[in-house]
Amino acid sequence: MQHRKWPWKTFIFEVERMHEISYQQAIIEAMVEEMRRDEAVVLMGEDVGTFGGLTGTTVGIIEEFGDGRVLEMPISECGFVGASVGAALKGVRPIVEMGLADVSLVAMDQLVNSAAKMNYFHDGIASVSAVYRLWSGFRPSGGAQMSQSNEAMFAHVPGLKVVMPSTPRDVKGLLKAAIRDDNPVIFFEPKGCYALLGEVPDDDEVIPLGQAEVKRAGTDVSVIATGIMVNKALAVAESLAAEGIDVEVVDPRTLRPLDSGTLVASVCKTGRAVLVQEANLFCGYTAEIAALLADEAFDALKAPIKRVGGAETPVPLSPRMEPLVVPGEAAIESAIRSVLG
Amino acid sequence: MARMSYAEALNEAHCIAMRDDSRVFTLGEDIGEYGGIYRVTKGLQAEFGEQRVLDTPISEIAITGAAVGAALVGSRPILEIGFVDFVGTCWDQVFNQAAKFSYMTDGRASVPLVIRMACGAGLGYGVHHSQSLEAWFTHVPGLKVVMPATPADAKGLMLAAIDDPNPVVFLEHKFLYEVKDEVPDGRYTVPLGKARVAREGGDVTIVSWSGAVPWALKAAEQAAAEGIECEVLDLRSLVPLDEDAIVASVEKTGRLIVCHEACTTGGFGAEVVARVVARAFDFLDSEPLRVAAPDIPVPNSLALEAVYLGTRERLLEAVRGIVS
Amino acid sequence: MSLSPRDLKQLFRRLLLIRRFEEEAFRLAVAGKFANYHGGMGQEAIPAGVCYGLKPTDNTMITHRGLGVLLTRGVPVGEIFAGLYAKASCPTRGRHPIFHMAAPDLGILAGTTMVGSVIPLATGAALAARIQGTSDVTISFFGDGSVNRGDFHEGINLGAVRKLPIVYFCENNFYAKSMPLEASTAGGSIISRAQGYGLPGEVVDGNDVVAVYEATQRAVARARAGEGPTLIECLTYRWTPHSTAGDREFARTDEELEAWKAKCPILRLRQQLIEAGHASAEELDAVDVEIRHEVAAGVEFAEAAPYAAPEVALENVYL
Numbered sequence: 001m002q003h004r005k006w007p008w009k010t011f012i013f014e015v016e017r018m019h020e021i022s023y024q025q026a027i028i029e030a031m032v033e034e035m036r037r038d039e040a041v042v043l044m045g046e047d048v049g050t051f052g053g054l055t056g057t058t059v060g061i062i063e064e065f066g067d068g069r070v071l072e073m074p075i076s077e078c079g080f081v082g083a084s085v086g087a088a089l090k091g092v093r094p095i096v097e098m099g100l101a102d103v104s105l106v107a108m109d110q111l112v113n114s115a116a117k118m119n120y121f122h123d124g125i126a127s128v129s130a131v132y133r134l135w136s137g138f139r140p141s142g143g144a145q146m147s148q149s150n151e152a153m154f155a156h157v158p159g160l161k162v163v164m165p166s167t168p169r170d171v172k173g174l175l176k177a178a179i180r181d182d183n184p185v186i187f188f189e190p191k192g193c194y195a196l197l198g199e200v201p202d203d204d205e206v207i208p209l210g211q212a213e214v215k216r217a218g219t220d221v222s223v224i225a226t227g228i229m230v231n232k233a234l235a236v237a238e239s240l241a242a243e244g245i246d247v248e249v250v251d252p253r254t255l256r257p258l259d260s261g262t263l264v265a266s267v268c269k270t271g272r273a274v275l276v277q278e279a280n281l282f283c284g285y286t287a288e289i290a291a292l293l294a295d296e297a298f299d300a301l302k303a304p305i306k307r308v309g310g311a312e313t314p315v316p317l318s319p320r321m322e323p324l325v326v327p328g329e330a331a332i333e334s335a336i337r338s339v340l341g
Numbered sequence: 342m343a344r345m346s347y348a349e350a351l352n353e354a355h356c357i358a359m360r361d362d363s364r365v366f367t368l369g370e371d372i373g374e375y376g377g378i379y380r381v382t383k384g385l386q387a388e389f390g391e392q393r394v395l396d397t398p399i400s401e402i403a404i405t406g407a408a409v410g411a412a413l414v415g416s417r418p419i420l421e422i423g424f425v426d427f428v429g430t431c432w433d434q435v436f437n438q439a440a441k442f443s444y445m446t447d448g449r450a451s452v453p454l455v456i457r458m459a460c461g462a463g464l465g466y467g468v469h470h471s472q473s474l475e476a477w478f479t480h481v482p483g484l485k486v487v488m489p490a491t492p493a494d495a496k497g498l499m500l501a502a503i504d505d506p507n508p509v510v511f512l513e514h515k516f517l518y519e520v521k522d523e524v525p526d527g528r529y530t531v532p533l534g535k536a537r538v539a540r541e542g543g544d545v546t547i548v549s550w551s552g553a554v555p556w557a558l559k560a561a562e563q564a565a566a567e568g569i570e571c572e573v574l575d576l577r578s579l580v581p582l583d584e585d586a587i588v589a590s591v592e593k594t595g596r597l598i599v600c601h602e603a604c605t606t607g608g609f610g611a612e613v614v615a616r617v618v619a620r621a622f623d624f625l626d627s628e629p630l631r632v633a634a635p636d637i638p639v640p641n642s643l644a645l646e647a648v649y650l651g652t653r654e655r656l657l658e659a660v661r662g663i664v665s
Numbered sequence: 666m667s668l669s670p671r672d673l674k675q676l677f678r679r680l681l682l683i684r685r686f687e688e689e690a691f692r693l694a695v696a697g698k699f700a701n702y703h704g705g706m707g708q709e710a711i712p713a714g715v716c717y718g719l720k721p722t723d724n725t726m727i728t729h730r731g732l733g734v735l736l737t738r739g740v741p742v743g744e745i746f747a748g749l750y751a752k753a754s755c756p757t758r759g760r761h762p763i764f765h766m767a768a769p770d771l772g773i774l775a776g777t778t779m780v781g782s783v784i785p786l787a788t789g790a791a792l793a794a795r796i797q798g799t800s801d802v803t804i805s806f807f808g809d810g811s812v813n814r815g816d817f818h819e820g821i822n823l824g825a826v827r828k829l830p831i832v833y834f835c836e837n838n839f840y841a842k843s844m845p846l847e848a849s850t851a852g853g854s855i856i857s858r859a860q861g862y863g864l865p866g867e868v869v870d871g872n873d874v875v876a877v878y879e880a881t882q883r884a885v886a887r888a889r890a891g892e893g894p895t896l897i898e899c900l901t902y903r904w905t906p907h908s909t910a911g912d913r914e915f916a917r918t919d920e921e922l923e924a925w926k927a928k929c930p931i932l933r934l935r936q937q938l939i940e941a942g943h944a945s946a947e948e949l950d951a952v953d954v955e956i957r958h959e960v961a962a963g964v965e966f967a968e969a970a971p972y973a974a975p976e977v978a979l980e981n982v983y984l
Contacts, residue, residue: 042796069796079785079822105437120982126767288607288611640978644751
């Protein structure tokens, strides 16, 4: 990684210098750069030291920053999530690696009743500037208690912000923004995204929370997708382009606060909406988007809003069952065709 | 028929179930001689003894896990968690254990468990004792979610929930406990998944549940005075959802308002709207609306809590707006 | 560490202030002036004794019965009453019950009402002191009802394994709402759990303000010296029900209550002061008169205080 510090930088042509890394590496880069930038940032979690984290995203961090800023925690989520909230109130900025998203459930009370409400209690005087990193979604051999996408529960909680990036560039820029944010941020990292490669700017790029991005412009139908589903939607869009179907793909990136303007504008343009999420559908996050669009883009809608999501089951183990339970490209394609009627 | 309160109706349901079936027992904090925070378990320990009406320590993980375990081996526990706000402390036991056992054992084991929790605001109980979190439960495959709005439904749905072979989350609105109405005598059940038309009308469909049903009925009455006929649907259970009843009503009225007490964003109203938009799109004459709480924690003072509960006042405006 | 006659008189004043506040708050709640009150009458020696020697930068986090901590750390009487009345003129601005009152400049972080969840939070405040290299100590208050929660075990384990500057302070009043301690807590003892975490534990007469002060000072000194947490169990009794919301507690008997009233922390200190010749009865009575005025003025302040504008409900959900 190259740090350019020339004072005359702004006078040269703005050619963005990029490097290609994986989603997983982008997370490491974001944390390392933020820990260098701000001494208040610390990393907490199980096995985050020399082991390198369950997710492999804390590799090398303890070597650079030492055990004063990389705090290895016992298997005791309710204990250390609570402690991260207390520490944040005193000015520490913890990045908490929760490991599997499923694990957040044992610390649910601390996240929802402590972290999310301390800003409100302190009425602006002290805040919980903490990031909770959750490794979510399907992976082969995960099973019912290791494969969940539980973003909808957190997105219902006032006081939390909820982020779910889909590309290496986004995950790096959004994680930096989350670390700098003064509110508790639940940061979802879908497992399916981890191995994705992509260009990331060499610069210190911070992507503000609450900004959606049109990943592919199109005119016929808006596909609004989150996490790994963004990448599946893009693949479908490319294949349908050959048939002359012009699909717009929009990634909210942040679920709370939601950039409703970009979503509504897209659907007002295309008149058709397909919403895709990895989690099971019933009362999942796309319900919120559907309700929003039905309210604010009603007159523009030419067809019913179609949602694509996981089956109403826990996540099974066998990869053979995956296509039934986790939405794939075929399901997205068929939803697009159905709204095009 | 007898006139009794919502809390008394629930108490009667407990008595009937416990008399009829020795496998039914109840456990929770302060539910014995004390009778529970809302007196729902009043007198049960005197009749059924300490082995079937268990006072437990403040240990939600332990008591929820134990209730799941007891259900797995054939008991029919009714677990009281005083406030739904507390469920975060045992969320893993509810979400990962109770909800998934039937799936994980491929139907060889089941969890016939009822988890009773009080929800809702209106009494000035503040941030940690006033939330409405039904949307969380509805997103969990494997759980059923019941939210009665009347004393008669409270009794009939409770008896149905106890009979159900699945884990049922039974959310009781704390503002309704003292509400009195006619309740049929003896044992009867109200099936889960069957909505109730609380008021018929042809202009607007208002879908609501639990504490919001009285608000909807009041708004409907006020709207009727202005010549607007609202149909009020009380869902009674959110899972299973009586989608057909909602769709049928919207097909008739062409207009939908979903009214609930919980925060708007990510609330269950979104799911109702999304389903109607998918299934009854062509019948909709105007945009479906959600009328629900602003996205804030529940404040303590009654004056500020009224801001959180502003849904009550905004509902009538929404009704007027949607027909104009 | 030993207390001068002046210190003892200061402590007497604080004890009495809490008592008069408790009495008035209980009376007003029963009269329906505000929704509900979780009184701590009879337990005054604990907040008074614990907070007496603290630095303003030391942190305290409370639970339901933490009123005395707010008072002794310097939140004005009128503001706390305003908090109970859910009025605007106090740090909660009527948005939360007073246990969530925050005054970071006085070392007061918002407590929680999820029983025991404050223990990991306070552990985190101590962790921050370690990370930031300050010498601040955190006091985590909780009741006997918390000790069977995961939060208790996970919080104390974390504090102990990292030797954090914290004092775990259990106010054991023998009943969690209606549940007697022996029916809820295995092993028959709270303090014996300290051993499981390798911590020193100390049982203290929670109605003896000097004993509470001294035990706290020992534990705070250990914490400041980097020697880690201490678990203190203070034995005490609340004279009022769990809350004023019509709580009946069958297991608590009148005899038990009278026995504890005989151990009133205020009467004990009063006698001590008079017997040692540090103060006359008249002098102490005059303090009482002064405090009654202060409390009455606080109620007046709260009654006259405005309610916050409704929009306040919407503020500071996010920063």
